[in-house]
Amino acid sequence: MKIQHVLVTGGAGYIGSHLVDALVAREYRVTVLDNLEPQVHRSGTWPSYANPKARYVRGDVRDRSVFEPLVLDADAVVHFAAAVSVGQSMYQVDRYVGVNTGGTGLLLDILVNAKHRVQKVVVASSVGVYGEGAYRCPSCGPSFPGLRAADQLAARDWEPHCPACGRTTEPVATPEGKPLYRDNIYSMTKYHQEEMVLLIGKTYGIPAVAPRFFNVYGPRQSLSNPYAGVAAIFLSRLLNNHEPVVFEDGGQLRDFVSIHDVVDCLVLMLEQAGADFLPVNIGSGTRISILDIARTLGRLVGSQIEPKVLNQGRAFDIRHCVADISRAATTLGFQPKVSFEDGMTELIEWARSSPDGATDMFDKALDELRQKGLLVK
Ligand SMILES: NC(=O)c1ccc[n+]([C@@H]2O[C@H](COP(=O)([O-])OP(=O)(O)OC[C@H]3O[C@@H](n4cnc5c(N)ncnc54)[C@H](O)[C@@H]3O)[C@@H](O)[C@H]2O)c1
Ligand SMILES: [Zn+2]
Structure with a gap:
């Protein structure tokens, strides 16, 4: 049976809403389950971009009475509802574990115990499951350092050291097989979500795939949520005539991928079987430093304000x-198409015309x- 009806949890959010649009355009029937989390949806109402052809249900993924009937009515479930801030997860532990791990536990409990026709589960995982990326030590070869210790950060010695010989290591592209280190509660919950969904999928023969999103950017990403992505935080600082604040020396390398490329890859995951039962990186495959992003x-905004390099680590x-x-690429034929400059130009155009505006909440965060005590002195 072909997939016709897709349930998207968190479908009022940033990534979910773009996927909803793509699925509607491809003539799927789409239902969204979202509780309009106040930190993301400050108006408390469905966002202006909500797709009129999708059905929207307000409810919590921890509430079986609303989640179960929606799962039973769907051919595929895309599970994106989550609490999403790394920093905040370190002091709102109960909420993060409850929504992320707990909500996924409930979804799986429904799939295992109720009669359903779900043919695919896609669960949002994250680059966060890796901890540090992969490295190559000039003496030892592949090396997988853990989180830098507080005394290393306090000494402003920013580059990770090889765990075997102690020399400074060089970053290389991170494959899915890299040993996973979870260094914060958010990433732990993403790891739980991914492992639980893939395990239940394999055990009960429900095709499941766990996209590991790298740094997704584009229109609709929250500009006012100080716990959200770094590009949005910098942009909202610049649009409010404040300098973007860069932790450490700004040399941190990240992989920024356009929301449009992400959606293309998600559609492939839903429609094809090549990545079933696997975690799969979704990134651009290109590196950019945090200072370069700022x-x-x-430059693209036309601002004269220089970024402030804090020279302090978190x-x-x-x-x-x-x-x-x-x-x-090999399992799904995925190739990213949007360049960083084009993608950022689109983000800025959208931010300038965004009805919600960009409130700069960075200082509070x-x-x-x-x-x-999370900012190392
Ligand atoms: N944006 C990124 O760069 C990125 C990177 C890695 C992983 N992810 C993952 O992708 C998914 C989507 O992220 P996003 O950036 O679109 O975030 P988002 O905050 O824009 O969207 C999440 C949505 O989930 C909803 N939600 C939160 N708690 C809920 C609950 N208890 N019940 C029902 N709905 C709830 C929110 O209202 C929101 O609409 C998340 O699972 C996130 O962990 C995102
Ligand atoms: Zn070494």
């Missing part, structure tokens, strides 16, 4: 992680980090 955004941050996207 500068590129400043206890939970990794130094580098860039995707090896060969698994998505920085204060919170200081108070919790």
